[in-house]
Amino acid sequence: MIVSLLWAAAAGVAALASGPVAALTGEEGKSRCLPDRSLCLDVPPTEEGGGAGAVLRVSSPGAEAVSLTLPEFDEAQSVALWPRLIRAKGDPDRYLVGILTGQTSMYSGGGGSASQLHLIELDAAPKAPRLGGEALVVPWTGSLLIRACFSEKDMKDRLEACHDEYDFGATIAAAPGSAAVFPTLSYRAVATAFPRTSRRSEDNGATTLKRADLVRAQDPACTYDRVLRYDPATSRYELDRPLPDCSDYTTP
Template sequence: MIAFLLSAALTALVQAPGPSPLEPLQPLAGEEADAKAPACTADRRWCAVIDTDETREHRVLRLYDGPPDGREPVASHPIEGPTESYWKLSGVLRKEGEEAILVGADMDLTAMYSGGGGMSTYRTLVRFAPSETPQDVLTVPVGGSLTIRACFGEEDTAQRAGACHDEYDFTGALQAEGDAFPPTLIYSTTATSFPGPVSRNEDSLAKPPLKPKDLVKVVDEACTIRRVFVFDPATKAYVPDAPLPDCSAYTVP
């Protein structure tokens, strides 16, 4: 029962990724909306699927110039992640007249802790261009939610004013800006914790007893940021205008 309640609480806390400039991909007619099924742009110009390689041990992102229909992909790119990760297509970025295309893939990670758990989503953009090797150009977290148990008895419950879990939530959003391609990307995030400014690096029970006024969600300014990512032709990757802070307290590694 306890495990069920914790799982339900975690599910309720999980944050969906924020707004995205990616054009959605829709499953082909007759296909179920499944991460392993091919999905296409509305005009069927591009289709993609996350599959496995010949060994069935590694995942591969395959791009097609139209519905697969048994044809070979125009390009394939391995996508790496922990064995327990779950991948799904998040859409494409393209521009009329441009031969290159960016395909987005989201990796979901979950973890269970003693008396808690967490879930995170990381978005990767892969650049496909004629006569070039596909390449990851950006990977950023776009969602995170964790609950960490903080009570181990009635005394703890009283000290915590009944708030027996520390909660950490993180949302990230990407927006395109300008007419260039690949476009400039604006990455904005919001990170919050409850009750108040708790930390995964500190013992919550070592702090003074909580009062009802302390049971509020607060914004972590250090991980609530805005960054401008510009595509660097030399490295063929996105580069931020300032370093990203360490916000691993809000994500599953």
């Protein structure tokens, strides 16, 4: 039994190190590395705290760390490293690195935040690492809290559920399909609203709620799956279908 568990653990580490979508290990806010530590990455905080001047710091055994200038994410209020790497087929130094850019907004009685995932090509050759173009940008997270009670009547009608809550989250994983250069990916997004009847684009304050409404429910219009295939001609991922407009969840 112990031998079996050890073998399973070792197999799991090997899969993380060699799979098309590899996990980066390490503490948040510090360098994150492939499981075999052949490559480590970091996105240090900028002086202003936003996207201007952000760099990707690349290090590998036996080579000096190098800082590569990231694209100008002008509207980003935060920039962070996505703790995954996507491997190219047949080239051990070629990857797609994920960068998460975020925005926040505060308003009376609530606020919101959202982030986007950017996949950017990385040539991680130890002697001369460099960044290439952006292969994909998709919505990644969203969280909003919006005040809905402005009187005692509102509190009564809404059973004291005085905030509408909207959440959005996405995941990416390797998917079946031939890999031209980078693997085919599955992209899944899930959007939820609380109370279940709430819609950000509507006046929910005038709604009389029932106890059955006081649950978090998925919004079918913004809960979806897509397949992403890499096109070598454009060096970008193409969606099998367009994304729906879910700005109610992804714009703070």
